[in-house]
Amino acid sequence: MSSPAPAVLEARYTWGGDEFLFVEVSESMSLAANFRVMSIAEKLSELELPGIVDICPANASLLVRFDPDVLPPSTLEETVRTIEGDLAHHHQQALETRIIEVPVWYDDPFTAEVAERFREGFHQEPGGSDIDYAAKVNNLKDAAEFIKRHHEQPWLVSMVGFVAGLPFLFQLVEREKQLEVPKYLSPRTDTPALTVGHGGCFGCIYSVRGAGGYQMFGIAAAPIFDPAQALADFKDFMVFFRPGDIVKFKPVTEAEYNSIQAEIAAGTFRYRQAPVTFDLAKALANPEGYNQELMEALNGI
Amino acid sequence: MAFDIKSPGLATTVQDQGRTGHYNVGIPQSGSLDQYSAELGNALVGNTAKEAVLECTYLGPALTTDQDAVLAVTGAPVEVKVNGEPRPQWTRLQLKAGDELSFGVIQGGTRYYIAVQGGIDVPEVLGSRSTYSLGAIGGFHGRKLEAGDRVPVGSPLDGGAVPDVDTVPEEFRPVFAKEQTVRIVLGLYDHRLTDEGLDNLLHGEWKVTPVADRMGLRYSGPGVKWKEREQPFGAGSDPSNIVDAGYAVGSIQIPGGTQPIILHRDAVSGGGYAMVGTVISADMDLVARAAPGTSTKFVAVSMDEALAARKELAERKNNARAALGLSG
Numbered sequence: 038m039s040s041p042a043p044a045v046l047e048a049r050y051t052w053g054g055d056e057f058l059f060v061e062v063s064e065s066m067s068l069a070a071n072f073r074v075m076s077i078a079e080k081l082s083e084l085e086l087p088g089i090v091d092i093c094p095a096n097a098s099l100l101v102r103f104d105p106d107v108l109p110p111s112t113l114e115e116t117v118r119t120i121e122g123d124l125a126h127h128h129q130q131a132l133e134t135r136i137i138e139v140p141v142w143y144d145d146p147f148t149a150e151v152a153e154r155f156r157e158g159f160h161q162e163p164g165g166s167d168i169d170y171a172a173k174v175n176n177l178k179d180a181a182e183f184i185k186r187h188h189e190q191p192w193l194v195s196m197v198g199f200v201a202g203l204p205f206l207f208q209l210v211e212r213e214k215q216l217e218v219p220k221y222l223s224p225r226t227d228t229p230a231l232t233v234g235h236g237g238c239f240g241c242i243y244s245v246r247g248a249g250g251y252q253m254f255g256i257a258a259a260p261i262f263d264p265a266q267a268l269a270d271f272k273d274f275m276v277f278f279r280p281g282d283i284v285k286f287k288p289v290t291e292a293e294y295n296s297i298q299a300e301i302a303a304g305t306f307r308y309r310q311a312p313v314t315f316d317l318a319k320a321l322a323n324p325e326g327y328n329q330e331l332m333e334a335l336n337g338i
Numbered sequence: 339m340a341f342d343i344k345s346p347g348l349a350t351t352v353q354d355q356g357r358t359g360h361y362n363v364g365i366p367q368s369g370s371l372d373q374y375s376a377e378l379g380n381a382l383v384g385n386t387a388k389e390a391v392l393e394c395t396y397l398g399p400a401l402t403t404d405q406d407a408v409l410a411v412t413g414a415p416v417e418v419k420v421n422g423e424p425r426p427q428w429t430r431l432q433l434k435a436g437d438e439l440s441f442g443v444i445q446g447g448t449r450y451y452i453a454v455q456g457g458i459d460v461p462e463v464l465g466s467r468s469t470y471s472l473g474a475i476g477g478f479h480g481r482k483l484e485a486g487d488r489v490p491v492g493s494p495l496d497g498g499a500v501p502d503v504d505t506v507p508e509e510f511r512p513v514f515a516k517e518q519t520v521r522i523v524l525g526l527y528d529h530r531l532t533d534e535g536l537d538n539l540l541h542g543e544w545k546v547t548p549v550a551d552r553m554g555l556r557y558s559g560p561g562v563k564w565k566e567r568e569q570p571f572g573a574g575s576d577p578s579n580i581v582d583a584g585y586a587v588g589s590i591q592i593p594g595g596t597q598p599i600i601l602h603r604d605a606v607s608g609g610g611y612a613m614v615g616t617v618i619s620a621d622m623d624l625v626a627r628a629a630p631g632t633s634t635k636f637v638a639v640s641m642d643e644a645l646a647a648r649k650e651l652a653e654r655k656n657n658a659r660a661a662l663g664l665s666g
Binding site for chain 1: 359362525570580585588606610
């Protein structure tokens, strides 16, 4: 590995009023920090402690909502500190998860139309497209090379939230290969649903139409939030993504995008996905080699 | 039984105690912003605290009932009318089939509540009838009411038993003042503010701006200062940015150091702005009652004080229920 994993030091514990405990595992984003957050969240939910209302793992921090009438704050803090301590001694390195192929129409007309309406005063380079700008600030040759970098290597769902079902995505590559793009100068009041966006080091897929500040690169072809639960992938729950999911974007053409729309209308669309065990040590030691191994799980599905 | 909506009002939605357990995937709590007022409305008509009510914002609806109905209007002061005749607020009302309920101009605060015996009977989504408009779930088809809607009302509990007393005594009604003192627990990222910034937050005068809704309330005032730093990897470029994290309901963020925003029940569940403190649970209803222009002081309290205030509010609710002749 060319850059060492940033050390994960002891977390910072602080309160969000009398109903929220906030645990900042790290100030900066890293795979190791996100893995630690997810491990603490998993152990805490296994305890099924009465008085826990919500356990929300985020990129590099954890938010826990509790009912202080049932669970005193000090008891909750002690419990989470104990879990954190145990994890520091017994490195939990593997995560049982799944890899999912997400078809994307890059450089699509839907996001282009919206981008067109938010240029002057909103965008750093109002004269060009969001992808052109992203390619430039990442010192890449052109939009095509940026798109290639975007879908070639998979991403980890490091957090779900902002609005219902929106995944934050962290690409599984060395830090110096991470795509970083500033957010819009001022947020848009409109973003098409299923926009594939990017802000800072995070990718995302907008689950619903609405405000947004991330750069827009394309449109995901299939729903990720389905309150009607019409498609088979939403039978159990209206939100598709979970923290810890691994996403492999697959570029599709307009014709392929349209045929997916037909499958969705017919109710037959299924995401291509496969169960995988994600091993942190392997991911840190040889990201691209390990990604290859992970992506092979999608072969033949 | 149903209400027929003649005119919907500005933003009338179905709400209850809210939806928890799905914040980890970005589905917010929702629910009546002023829980105290909604709960006492339910108590007046013989409902439990769980029944769904209609939350009206500034401008209420005009509706008719297709059957005899028992209802009460609580919350912000407003002229209540049945068939055009004024009726008291915080008091149980009997409507006949075909009667029309409508409202005059709001006289303070922001939101008032229509509680009806049997509750608003829309389907539960993820354990709650509350409307989450952005995700288009819960409530009446996931949206605010529109003219022509037929809003279903449930069957009365306990055969329609109501409390002995039909009006909430004055002393148990909330005050809708033009000045508020809001108690907060400092924390989360308050260490990122300069001493001067923290001083401004706690000693400055802040005013609720018109940018205030179910997601949050924005305040104008002296602004604050953030400490300069080399931003951590993954955090945005502004000193008020952090690596995107979960947002506590009631937390205060100050993007760019200019206008604090208190996140309320429909707020986004996370994002990249540093929070500097959180409104205590006992004062969330108070914040919900603030109209634009309300002058606000933020006072820092300890966790123990926040818990004591929580207990006091629960006792006040119990005493109000006792004054109606209800137990517990």
